[in-house]
Amino acid sequence: MELSATIRGVAYRFDSVKDVLARANPPKSGDDLAGVSARDAVERVAARAVLADLTLAELREHPVVPYEADELTRVVEDELDAAAFKAVAHLTVGQFREWLLDGATTGATMRAVAAGLTPEMAAAACKLMSNLDLMTVGAKAEVVVRANGTLGLPGRLSSRVQPNHPTDDVEGILASTREGLAYGCGDAVIGVNPATDSAESTAAILRALDDLLRRNEVPTQHCVLSHVTVQLRALQLGCPMDLMFQSLAGTEAANRAFGIDVALLDEAWATMKAKTSNRGPNVMYFETGQGSALSSQAHHGADQVTLEARCYGLARRYRPFLVNTVVGFIGPEYLEDGAQISRAALEDHFMGKLLGLPMGCDACFTYHASMGQDELESLKVLLGAAGCCYLMSLPVGDDIMLNYQSTSFHDIPTVRRLLGKRPTPEFDAWLAARGIADGATPGPRFGDVEVLR
């Protein structure tokens, strides 16, 4: 295996596949912070040239965290589909990129090989792609899942209503939820990040949401995003729960910092399959985001794009209904500005879809990142065009508990109209019946909360 390349007579040599993957990354402040990024733009291209000649089989043999040291690596390796892997194992990363972009390669063919791909392969292809490459392949890759609604169908763009409240005031949460529904948002999930991580408050919020959704016959699902152990206790209290949530990171050590491991996630999934209040079959919801492993010093010298792909390698074990990357939430020390945040959003969407996940994105920034509102609005259109399954939605995009800026209730119908997208078929029919939408355009009751009882 040759890990060197020459550009204008200068030879560039790399220590390991992990090193090549890291230095091939486009600039990210988090890779600088980890000390793994390329020294300059030319070395970055040299790393990409080396990467383009590695085969997928070689990548499988060199995961960025060793098999013996990490249960995520073991989950991926032990569950890899042999036939699917065999079909693409001989391709170099450069050839794999071309195969993905080829017009003859459809969403169905990509789905057929997804189970044979390791996260490192998805990350490697990502590093050889421009933003439009990522969007082209992302838009082809279709992943369809079902709970009460059917998410990810072609021509659809869904949204999560995120009615967070700094003290979990249930009336305040319901006010934001009603407003969101009246704007045609919420077909992916009504998902609340609780201020208090207790089973009682998790159950109380879920019961209130369940009442609202049943009373108005809304075809969607609910979720309270407390820790998975808290949600398991809430289930013992006998509350409804359509989806179970957990944040994931890309290494075993980083997940320990989150208070989870594979055994706990297995238990959560098994419990939900038995107890979920949704029609199924998909019952889990995961969130990820570049930089989470480094923030707990559990990155093993790997770059944040590859580590993000490893989250998806774990997530697919649980056939989730939703996965989203909270792309700009972690702060400028990992993604400094609008260009880095936008690039990361498209990367994460591409890698997740390629690995077979129904990817959404929380297109967002914190107020200390160098990103403006116009850039954020542009990113939502890029994501919609790239076939992103769902975006977030909040009143004016402002999270009054978590203090960051995301997508607004007004943005969802705007992006749908610009791109000719519709919500899930079940939700679409409900919007029409309530007069909130009239086909692809706003209906007579659009934005009118009185439409909800």
Place this chain on the structure above:
Amino acid sequence: MSRTRALMTALRARLGAAEPLAPPPPLPRVEAPPARVYTPRREASRFAAEAARHTTALVGIGHVGTRYATDVVLQFQAELAVAHAAVAAELPDDWAEAQGMVPVRSRVADHREFLLRPDLGRRLDDASLARLRQRAPRGADVQIIVADGLSAVACQGAGKALAEALRAACQARGLTVGALVGAKFARVWLEDEIGQELDARVAAILLGERPGLGTGDGLSAYLVYAPRIGKTDGDRNMMSNIHARGTPPAQAAARLAALAQAMIAQGTSGVTLDLAQVDGGAELGVGYRAPQVRQRLVEHGGGGGAGGAGGAGGGGRRR
């Protein structure tokens, strides 16, 4: 006729498009559109008024097509500008000295590096370490540090008042308090090195928190028992949203002093501290945020009159 033009003409003829373009249809005549104010003040909506009793989220704001009314856009942009201005502000180098504090700074060189290198913001530079050894007495029960964190605006606003209130509240409980230290380009963990150097039993850093929409003046406090380099977040107790519309500084100081005393009594802090044994302990849980009232920031004209979202009152705010 040139060869190219001849080719084009032949092509048009073959496509049946030899005729010139039909003239465009006449443009519609625009009558003066009605001057409208879409969804005026939120108090006009019964739903918005009812919701405002429970949440500061901007609901009931209406829409123009699928977008915001102009008034909503301006209010939103003002809130965003306040947050960005708070992040961009820098603590003047002479601020701490002028406040009568011992001035220190982290190893960070400039504001951009401060945002990108949290590791450097957690350690003192050499000159600061020397100054601390020379000017700050050692061995206090509680060592208070006032710092910029992610909002120098908040630090310069209520930072000193909160520090002095905390000092008085600690002394009232019989605790000794070291000289106030003022830190620039500081992250939370900088309290570990300062507390270790001054051999304090508890270190308390009061610093500007990451601004939210329309709020750049919030302070957070992080307390740690037996401060040492290498302490983690799990070793700390914190309180956020300290400002006039959240938890006022005087009230916050009283709770923080109770927390410091409990740390010394129990000999620990963070996840192992028994909050049930602290006065008012239930409210000191990690991450607790008091709700804050939303202010209307934009008023047209210079009057700064009353009225506003959620009936908050208060006119255009200036800094």
